[in-house]
Amino acid sequence: MRIRLPKHYTVLITRTGQTPLSITFQPLPVIIVGLVCLGTPLAWMSALLHQNMRLNxxxxxxxxxxxxxxxxxxxxxxxxxxxxxxAGMETGEESSSLPAASPQSSQGGVAGSVPPEQLFEIAKAKVPQLTARLERQVRPALEETLAAEAAREAAFPDGKPLYGELDVSSEFGLRRNPFGGRGYEMHNGIDFRGPIGLAVYATAEGVVVRAEHSGGFGKHVVIDHGYGYETLYAHLFEMDVEVGDRIQRGQRLGALGNTGRSSGPHLHYTIYRDGQAVNPRYYIRYLRENLAS
Ligand SMILES: [Zn+2]
Incomplete structure (x- = not known):
């Protein structure tokens, strides 16, 4: 159903003692003006509300x-x-510098929420503090620990005393007398067969505590690695080091030979732990990985 608007409206205003005032108007322009007057503030309010929502x-x-x-x-x-x-450091006063804000912890009282700008300010101030604690305290302690571990690792005799394939001619432990005598003897190291003159290397870092030609070991070198470890390299043809020399793992100590009580060219290698000879097979990584039987 269509609503038909009259073409003209007339408003009569009666005035006491005077002729009534009549105003005649067309409805359409009045409606348009009214809508514009109402619509503008409504649109503005709506835009403001929308902006407010986005801000929120x-x-x-x-x-x-x-x-x-x-x-x-x-x-x-x-x-x-x-x-x-x-790292064994005491709890510093700085450690409590971050405000406790764990949502899990039970907290009571009346508290207003902290505006994000303030939180960012707090965070910005905390970052240099944390960085400083890492740099000044944690890093040096960590480096100290790592250096100690590295030193221990370097002193652990798990390197190879000869390059290339290791040719074991006699294992650690009880063995028949290699010189044809009666009975058994305790062999306190491992023998590696090889040609005279083959380079012999230190299996770990340490200091030479013996380098001499004497007794059953012939020309032999002993290195003290610290942490209770010593290694012995015996029956050498020649020695390149002297007592007191600081030795790195893999450094040449001399050449394989047949000096002392030896039945043929070989290197006798012993590892001592706290003064006791131990089976090198359990220490030399190469032996563990390639020759374990
Ligand atoms: Zn031997």
């Missing part, structure tokens, strides 16, 4: 990000503290 959304997203950053910083702070404690 942005604010919520910022708050969320700020909370995540704070949470990450807290975890980082806790990890640094854990490292400090494991």
């Amino acid at each position: 959304e942005r604010n919520e997203s910022l708050t969320q990000t700020a909370s995540e950053v704070m949470s990450d910083l807290e975890s980082l702070g806790a990890e640094i503290e854990d490292l400090r404690q494991r």
Whole structure:
């Protein structure tokens, strides 16, 4: 059903003692003007509301990000503290510098939410603190530990005393007398067969504590590696080192020979741990991996 608007409206205003005032108008322009007058502020309010909603959304997203950053910083702070404690350092006053904001912890009282800008400011201030603690305290302690581990590793005799394939001619332990005599003897090392003159290398870092030609070992070198370890290289043809020399793993000590009580050219190699000879097979990585039987 269509609504037909009259073409003209007339408003009569009666006035006491005077002729009534009549205003005649067309309805359409009045309606248009009315709509424009009402519509403009409505559109403006709607735009304002929309903008406000977007600002709120942005604010919520910022708050969320700020909370995540704070949470990450807290975890980082806790990890640094854990490292400090494991490095044997006492808990510093700085460790409590991050405000506790764990949502799990029971907290009471009346508290307003901290605006994201303030959280970001706090986070910004915490980053240099955490970095400084890492650099000043954790890193030196860690480097000290790593250096100690590296030194221990370098002193552990698991290198090879000869290059190439190791040709074991006599194992560690009880063996028949190699010189044809009666009975058994305790062999306190491993013998590696090889040609006279083959280079003999230190199996770990250490200091030469013996380099002499004497007794059953003939020309022989003993290295003290620290941590209770010593190694012996015997029956050498020649020796390249002297007592007191600082030796690196893989450094040449001399040449394979047949000096001393030896039934043929070979290297006799012993590892001592706390003064006791131990089976080198369990120490030399190469023997463990390639010759284990
Ligand atoms: Zn031997």
